[in-house]
Amino acid sequence: MFRSLRALWGGRHVRRLLPLSLLARTHLSALPVALSFLIADWTGSYASVGLLSGGMAVGQAVAGPVRGRIADRDSLTTVLFATGVAYATGLGLLIAVAGLAPASLWPVALVIAFCTGLVLPPVSQISRSVWPRLVEDDQRDALYTLDSTGYELVAMAGPLLATTVVTLWGGPAAVAVCAVLATGGAMVFALVLRAAALEHVEPRGQAEPGEPAKRRSLLRDSVFRRAVLVAFFLMAALFSVNLSLVAWGRDRGEATTAGVLIALFSLGSAIGGLAVVGRGRKQNSGRSIGVLVVGLAVLAVLLPPLSEQTPVWTLAVATALTGTAVAPSLGASNARIGDLSPPERRAEAFGWLATATTGGVALIMPMVGWLLDEWGPTASIGLGAVSALVSAALAVSLPQPVRSEAAVPASEVN
Numbered sequence: 117m118f119r120s121l122r123a124l125w126g127g128r129h130v131r132r133l134l135p136l137s138l139l140a141r142t143h144l145s146a147l148p149v150a151l152s153f154l155i156a157d158w159t160g161s162y163a164s165v166g167l168l169s170g171g172m173a174v175g176q177a178v179a180g181p182v183r184g185r186i187a188d189r190d191s192l193t194t195v196l197f198a199t200g201v202a203y204a205t206g207l208g209l210l211i212a213v214a215g216l217a218p219a220s221l222w223p224v225a226l227v228i229a230f231c232t233g234l235v236l237p238p239v240s241q242i243s244r245s246v247w248p249r250l251v252e253d254d255q256r257d258a259l260y261t262l263d264s265t266g267y268e269l270v271a272m273a274g275p276l277l278a279t280t281v282v283t284l285w286g287g288p289a290a291v292a293v294c295a296v297l298a299t300g301g302a303m304v305f306a307l308v309l310r311a312a313a314l315e316h317v318e319p320r321g322q323a324e325p326g327e328p329a330k331r332r333s334l335l336r337d338s339v340f341r342r343a344v345l346v347a348f349f350l351m352a353a354l355f356s357v358n359l360s361l362v363a364w365g366r367d368r369g370e371a372t373t374a375g376v377l378i379a380l381f382s383l384g385s386a387i388g389g390l391a392v393v394g395r396g397r398k399q400n401s402g403r404s405i406g407v408l409v410v411g412l413a414v415l416a417v418l419l420p421p422l423s424e425q426t427p428v429w430t431l432a433v434a435t436a437l438t439g440t441a442v443a444p445s446l447g448a449s450n451a452r453i454g455d456l457s458p459p460e461r462r463a464e465a466f467g468w469l470a471t472a473t474t475g476g477v478a479l480i481m482p483m484v485g486w487l488l489d490e491w492g493p494t495a496s497i498g499l500g501a502v503s504a505l506v507s508a509a510l511a512v513s514l515p516q517p518v519r520s521e522a523a524v525p526a527s528e529v530n
Contacts, residue, residue, distance in 0.1 A: 124258050124393070129250050129312055136308055137243040138266045140301025143294040144240075145274030145382070148355070149375065150294050151210075152362045153278075154287030158214040159222050162363055166485020168222070168229045169359070173478035175233020177471040183238045184245075184467025188460065192242055192315050196306035199237040200299040206232025207295040211288045233474070237302035241466035246314055248454055248462070256454065258393050261447030265389025268443050272382040275358070279375030334465055340456045342510050344472040347449050349507035350405060352476035353412065354442065356484050356500030357381060360493040361435075364419060373428060377435050384439025392444045401448035404441045405508035411438025412501035419493035452514065476503070 124130065148169060155165045187195055206228060213225045247259050281290040309315055334340050358378055365374025414434050418426045450469070457465030480503060487495040 124251065124255055124262060129314070130259070132308060133243065133246070133250070133305075133312065133314075134263065134266060136301075136305045137239055137263075138270045140237070140239040140298075140305045141267055142270045142274055142277075142301065143297040145271035145358075145378075146278040146297070147207075147274075147291070147294040148358050149275045149278035149362055149378070150282065150287060150290035152359060153282045153366075153371070154211070154214050154291050155222075155225070156366065157287055159219045161485075162359075162488045163482070163485040164222050166359065166482040166488075168226055169485075170478045170481040171226045172229040172233035173474040173481065175230040176236045176474035177233075177478055179234045179236070180238070180241065180470035180474065181464055181467040184241055184464035184470075187238065187242055187245070187463035187467075190316075193306040193310050196237055196239065196242070196302040199235045200302035202235035203232060203237055203302075204295040204299040206235065207291055207298075211291050215288055237298055238467070238470065239302055239305055241463060241470045242309075243305075244450055244454070244466045244469075245462035246309070248459070249314070257447070257451045260451040260454065261389050261444060262393050264443040264446035264450065265386050265393065267446075268382045268385035268389060268439070272379040272386070275375040275378040275382075279371050282371060334457065334461065334468060337456070339514065340453075340465075340468075342514055343449070343452045343456055344468055346401065346405075346507050346510045346514070347453070347469055348472040348476040348479075349503045349510065350408075350445060350449060350476070351473035352480035353408065353500040353504035353507065355477045356480055356496055356503070357412070357415070357435075357438075359481065359484050360419070360488065360496040360500075363488045363496075364493050367420075377431060380432050380436040381439040381442070384436035385442035388440030389443025389447060391440075392447065401445055401452070401514075402508050402512035404445040404448060405504055405511055407441035408438065408445060409501055409504045409508055411441060412497055412504055414438070416494050416497040416501060419497060421492045422494040449511070 151169060151172075152162075152165050155168050156162060159165075183195065183199070209228045210225055210232065213221070213228060217224065244260070244263065247263065248256055251259050277293065278290045281293055335344070361374045361377050361381075362371075365371050365377070411434070415431075415438060417423060418431055418434055450466075453465055453469050454462065480499065483499060484496040487499060
């Protein structure tokens with residue numbers, strides 16, 4: 117069953133770069149939990165948590181395509197080093213404001229969160245733009261799904277790490293740990309890219325002189341726009357789960373239990389993704405996201421205020437089963453973006469994907485926070501189910517991909 121997985125892992129650069137890329141993204145799953153405790157303890161409101169998380173996501177969304185264009189033409193090492201340092205500085209300022217300023221000054225933290233989002237190290241979009249250069253054409257979908265699956269595996273550690281640090285030392289320490297992971301991971305990944313002669317996403321010789329100034333926006337293609345919107349609504353749905361479970365655990369005084377449930381969501385995703393990669397079959401994103409819709413609807417029924425006495429083991433099973441649709445959905449969505457983008461513009465294309473995913477988070481987080489304050493987790497998870505339903509409908513509307521680009525085998529990458 118896992119023959120295709122072994123063949124995919126056989127590439128020298130895949131074995132080196134994929135794990136480092138995943139480790140450099142560990143902070144992404146830990147930071148929402150760490151920030152939730154830092155800001156909620158400071159302001160006493162989940163709405164403020166949603167607004168600050170949304171502000172950071174807006175910053176990430178605004179800068180995504182810009183970072184992509186820079187990566188397409190400049191040194192990836194420079195981009196990753198510069199953003200890593202700036203990002204850690206921004207998180208440090210958030211810790212300082214939350215610790216020293218009165219809660220009434222939370223709008224200042226909103227500005228800092230937005231600016232911090234602007235300089236998020238673009239490890240995700242850079243790595244996804246590099247993957248097609250490392251494998252044969254028929255392995256591309258599998259590598260994107262393995263990327264999503266691997267991220268779910270490391271994402272299990274993020275919430276557990278954050279809640280453990282919160283329990284031992286508090287929210288500020290948890291955010292500080294995220295800053296160290298983000299900066300250190302980006303720098304190490306950048307150095308290995310340079311050593312593998314992959315410091316530039318695509319060889320410069322493929323672009324014609326003057327082309328960058330004249331080329332049309334990728335968003336002018338209606339199919340590409342729909343593919344980006346699939347990711348927009350999908351990520352909005354997924355982020356509704358984390359904050360809802362954090363709120364459920366905090367209200368019950370069981371922060372660690374919430375971290376375990378979030379980790380189980382990621383574990384289910386990893387299992388689902390490995391099953392897809394092992395079968396070596398192309399994944400149907402519309403079907404996978406449809407499964408996610410059903411799972412989120414079930415979770416909404418099991419959580420307060422609709423259900424006040426649901427056993428934790430029932431929530432654990434439902435959360436893990438719902439998660440099995442996540443990595444296959446993300447992998448298929450990412451692969452479609454790679455299919456639809458010109459090789460010399462992949463970093464820009466994945467920059468638009470980053471904009472879409474963070475834009476989805478920016479849209480839903482304030483709404484999730486408000487729903488949690490007013491009605492509780494049933495409403496916030498229900499909103500995520502609606503968002504996933506829109507994503508599934510858009511995925512079904514996309515045409516089947518046609519690939520004409522010749523892939524570069526991993527053995528030919530110096």
